[in-house]
Amino acid sequence: MEYRQxxxxxxxxxxxxxxxxxxxxxxTVEHDPVxxxxxxxxxxxxxxxxxxxxxxxxxxxxxxxxGDITYHGPGQLVAYPxxxxxxxxxxxxxxxGTIEEAVIGALAAFGIEAARRxxxxxxxxxxxxxxxVGVYVKDWVTRHGLALNVGVDPAHFGMIHPCGLAVRAVSMxxxxxxxAALRDxxxxxxxxxAHGFGWRLELREPDELEE
Amino acid sequence: MNQASTQxxxxxxxxxxxxxxxxxxxxxxxxxxxxxxxxxxETEKTTxxxxxxxxxxxxxxxxxxxxxxxxxxRLGNITGG
Numbered sequence: 001m002e003y004r005q006x007x008x009x010x011x012x013x014x015x016x017x018x019x020x021x022x023x024x025x026x027x028t029v030e031h032d033p034v035x036x037x038x039x040x041x042x043x044x045x046x047x048x049x050x051x052x053x054x055x056x057x058x059x060x061x062x063x064x065x066x067g068d069i070t071y072h073g074p075g076q077l078v079a080y081p082x083x084x085x086x087x088x089x090x091x092x093x094x095x096x097g098t099i100e101e102a103v104i105g106a107l108a109a110f111g112i113e114a115a116r117r118x119x120x121x122x123x124x125x126x127x128x129x130x131x132x133v134g135v136y137v138k139d140w141v142t143r144h145g146l147a148l149n150v151g152v153d154p155a156h157f158g159m160i161h162p163c164g165l166a167v168r169a170v171s172m173x174x175x176x177x178x179x180a181a182l183r184d185x186x187x188x189x190x191x192x193x194a195h196g197f198g199w200r201l202e203l204r205e206p207d208e209l210e211e
Numbered sequence: 212m213n214q215a216s217t218q219x220x221x222x223x224x225x226x227x228x229x230x231x232x233x234x235x236x237x238x239x240x241x242x243x244x245x246x247x248x249x250x251x252x253e254t255e256k257t258t259x260x261x262x263x264x265x266x267x268x269x270x271x272x273x274x275x276x277x278x279x280x281x282x283x284x285r286l287g288n289i290t291g292g
Contacts, residue, residue: 038256038258039233039234039251039253039258040231040233040253064251064258065256065257065258066253066254066255066256066257066258067256089225090223090224090225091224091225091226091227092224092225092227092254092255092257092259093224093225093226093227093254093255094225094226095225095257096255096256096257121255121256122256133256134256134257135255135256135257135258136257136258136260137257137258137259137260138248138260138262139260139262
């Protein structure tokens with residue numbers, strides 16, 4: 001799905017959550033290729049000249065989430081939890097920890113051992129970074145969220161230093177003998193998030209959220 | 212003239228080790244309404260929007276972009292109403 005389109009969906013669900021018209025929601029999506037630059041992005045984060053990025057036809061979008069530049073694209077599962085933190089302890093650090101632990105739990109279901117690294121938000125395996133986080137909080141309600149690499153084109157990732165770090169981005173399928181289907185990872189991740197936040201799940205389309 | 216003054220402080224964000232001011236969304240002298248987005252801070256890869264605690268005029272920006280602040284620190288001042 002085109003990035004800016006999902007940004008609009010996020011913003012409208014965020015507004016509904018802030019006014020209490022919907023419960024906590026998690027949106028999941030697989031994006032068309034895009035680089036997004038968070039609030040603390042710096043120009044040095046491209047590994048290749050910017051015109052090479054632009055010639056590849058990958059849009060670059062400035063967004064309000066925290067963090068630096070990141071890539072989204074096919075083979076990556078993106079989850080946007082729209083959560084009212086007033087009902088989850090009003091703690092930004094705990095929130096980020098909860099979504100990181102949810103990713104770790106989902107990866108474990110596929111036999112992948114992953115961990116958090118103190119001081120380096122995201123989820124890590126021995127080979128590098130497998131999931132990124134970047135969050136925006138207004139009126140204690142979150143948007144943006146996490147991106148888990150299931151089977152991403154490494155050539156696209158190679159254009160940037162993910163999140164400003166000179167680290168390797170790793171996909172689940174590099175670590176698995178039998179590639180995981182994005183849809184299966186999605187189910188596990190959403191279940192894992194529900195466990196972390198104490199949700200009872202109900203499946204809805206974005207335009208069916210309000211009752 | 213004696214005008215009421217309200218401090219803008221960094222709210223309790225939980226177990227975080229402070230935050231960095233990303234940018235002010237309003238300028239000194241701007242009229243603001245209580246609840247308006249005022250300043251963004253970042254911690255734990257999270258942008259947190261601090262809203263105006265009162266209506267009035269943004270009289271002072273005490274902490275500028277790029278500076279580290281702790282929970283409870285004064286970020287600025289709003290006067291009048």
